[in-house]
Amino acid sequence: MSSPSDANYIVFDKIEVRYNEFVTALKGVSLNISRGEFCFFVGKTGSGKSSLLKIITREVSHTSGKATWNGNDLNVPGKEIPALRRQMGIVPQDFALLPRKRVWENVAYAMRAVGATRKEARRKVAQILEVVNIGHRADAFPHELSGGEQQRVAIGRALINHPELLIADEPTGNLDPEHSWEIMELLRQLNLRGTTVLVASHDVMVVERMGCRTITMDNGNIVSDTHPENISGIFQNALDFNAAPTVSPSYAEISRNAWAEQMEEVDA
Amino acid sequence: MAFAAVTTAAASLFLLGGLGYVYFRINNFTTNVSGKFEMNVYTKIDLPRTQALATADKIRALAGVKTVTLMPKEQAWKEWQSKLGVSGEGLDNPLPDTLHVTLTDPKMADGLANQIQLMPEVYQPHGIEYSKDAQRILDLMMVVVKWLGGALGALLFATSGILIYNAIRLTVIARRREIRIMQLVGASYFTIWTPFVIEGIIQGVIGGIIAAFLLYAAQVAFQGFINGVTDQISVPVFPLGPVVILLTAAGAAYGFVCSSFAVREPLRQGAGFQR
Numbered sequence: 001m002s003s004p005s006d007a008n009y010i011v012f013d014k015i016e017v018r019y020n021e022f023v024t025a026l027k028g029v030s031l032n033i034s035r036g037e038f039c040f041f042v043g044k045t046g047s048g049k050s051s052l053l054k055i056i057t058r059e060v061s062h063t064s065g066k067a068t069w070n071g072n073d074l075n076v077p078g079k080e081i082p083a084l085r086r087q088m089g090i091v092p093q094d095f096a097l098l099p100r101k102r103v104w105e106n107v108a109y110a111m112r113a114v115g116a117t118r119k120e121a122r123r124k125v126a127q128i129l130e131v132v133n134i135g136h137r138a139d140a141f142p143h144e145l146s147g148g149e150q151q152r153v154a155i156g157r158a159l160i161n162h163p164e165l166l167i168a169d170e171p172t173g174n175l176d177p178e179h180s181w182e183i184m185e186l187l188r189q190l191n192l193r194g195t196t197v198l199v200a201s202h203d204v205m206v207v208e209r210m211g212c213r214t215i216t217m218d219n220g221n222i223v224s225d226t227h228p229e230n231i232s233g234i235f236q237n238a239l240d241f242n243a244a245p246t247v248s249p250s251y252a253e254i255s256r257n258a259w260a261e262q263m264e265e266v267d268a
Numbered sequence: 269m270a271f272a273a274v275t276t277a278a279a280s281l282f283l284l285g286g287l288g289y290v291y292f293r294i295n296n297f298t299t300n301v302s303g304k305f306e307m308n309v310y311t312k313i314d315l316p317r318t319q320a321l322a323t324a325d326k327i328r329a330l331a332g333v334k335t336v337t338l339m340p341k342e343q344a345w346k347e348w349q350s351k352l353g354v355s356g357e358g359l360d361n362p363l364p365d366t367l368h369v370t371l372t373d374p375k376m377a378d379g380l381a382n383q384i385q386l387m388p389e390v391y392q393p394h395g396i397e398y399s400k401d402a403q404r405i406l407d408l409m410m411v412v413v414k415w416l417g418g419a420l421g422a423l424l425f426a427t428s429g430i431l432i433y434n435a436i437r438l439t440v441i442a443r444r445r446e447i448r449i450m451q452l453v454g455a456s457y458f459t460i461w462t463p464f465v466i467e468g469i470i471q472g473v474i475g476g477i478i479a480a481f482l483l484y485a486a487q488v489a490f491q492g493f494i495n496g497v498t499d500q501i502s503v504p505v506f507p508l509g510p511v512v513i514l515l516t517a518a519g520a521a522y523g524f525v526c527s528s529f530a531v532r533e534p535l536r537q538g539a540g541f542q543r
Binding site for chain 2: 057078079082083084085086087090092096097098109110113114115157161
């Protein structure tokens with residue numbers, strides 16, 4: 001059972017984003033997202049899905065309307081934006097990894113940036129890399145990794161500060177179907193652990209197979225909002241991990257229980 | 269990028285420091301020349317020595333007069349003969365007592381000459397001798413040095429500031445990916461700002477040290493050149509220690525200010541302040 005505050009975890013109320021007098025990214029969007037939900041935002045390029053997510057990360061400020069997260073207004077002053085972002089994990093489409101830093105250094109960088117000591121970073125990075133199944137490549141440089149591996153590093157970096165909300169903008173945009181599915185499974189595991197996950201994507205196949213709440217946007221408006229209970233049987237099957245056809249063997253080996261155990265260790 | 273910033277800072281500070289040093293030396297020189305600027309006051313031919321000394325006291329009391337020394341006519345006559353290499357034996361000394369007057373400010377020479385000429389003990393009608401041209405040239409030189417030096421200095425100061433700003437800005441742009449990633453993970457403005465500003469200060473300091481040693485090298489080369497031409501002019505010793513400290517401090521301040529400005533806007537944009 002969700003509490004009322006859980007139901008109103010993220011609220012957009014008549015949100016409008018106008019970049020200039022000719023370009024309006026969002027035209028009065030209203031939307032509620034519950035705590036612990038896994039939501040996809042789909043739509044063609046320029047439909048407004050990224051702008052909507054960027055309101056939460058405060059990369060974009062809304063022109064009118066009200067947006068809240070956990071009951072707090074998202075329209076915080078500029079100096080409070082870093083503190084806001086520390087409470088969420090952000091996974092960009094281009095992975096945004098530092099090319100001259102090794103995998104573990106990239107993840108540690110996020111911890112160091114928020115003031116963690118080297119010792120803390122060293123301890124936690126090793127664990128989080130195991131969680132996202134990239135520990136064996138800890139000393140590799142980003143250019144030595146596949147797209148899927150790079151994205152896993154980016155997700156590891158987003159997780160390192162224990163966010164309760166994970167935002168991924170086109171996380172599979174640069175990946176082949178197999179790696180896309182691998183990343184989605186990783187995000188699903190996070191969601192099962194309680195993290196609210198919001199994903200902007202135009203990878204319709206992956207979205208349908210995940211069978212989660214899907215918000216379709218077009219021209220700055222929400223044109224449909226489909227909840228899992230309304231998703232057809234074929235998509236419901238995708239919720240079954242065993243039915244997922246193209247999970248990479250290495251990743252599939254990590255059971256849901258093993259995942260939970262690892263995360264508990266990291267938390268400890 | 270760091271190399272560009274350091275060399276820019278070094279070149280700017282070398283030019284600024286060099287100009288400052290030249291200005292300081294010329295100013296010093298003109299001050300010394302002013303101190304040496306003197307006029308000769310001739311007394312009446314048969315004026316008693318006591319009255320000549322009293323006249324010296326009267327002149328000494330005038331504003332703008334630094335020193336007054338009496339050249340007795342006997343000594344002047346002797347020096348005159350020695351200078352011309354002739355013997356004045358059997359001749360009467362035709363010279364009067366002479367008062368050598370040095371001034372605190374050459375610009376006051378005309379006014380003082382008018383006042384002194386009115387004294388009854390002074391030879392009439394033209395008992396005063398000084399170089400009006402020399403005074404005018406000196407005045408002009410000082411004005412030119414002050415205005416040209418000031419204008420050039422201000423121009424160089426602004427130019428070098430812009431160059432350092434651009435160098436740091438380029439560094440910031442080259443590292444915008446890193447900045448974006450830091451912003452994505454919630455690094456504070458200060459956390460991101462600090463390394464860039466420290467980098468700016470270090471670049472400024474290195475530039476300042478290089479500029480100081482370049483100035484020293486320029487001075488040594490100039491000294492060598494002057495020594496090769498004449499041994500009549502002695503070039504002053506270069507104050508390396510103070511110059512290094514001064515230019516290093518200037519470089520650090522420059523680096524701090526310019527990098528702070530250079531980082532400010534990209535960080536504000538990246539933080540999502542734009543609508």
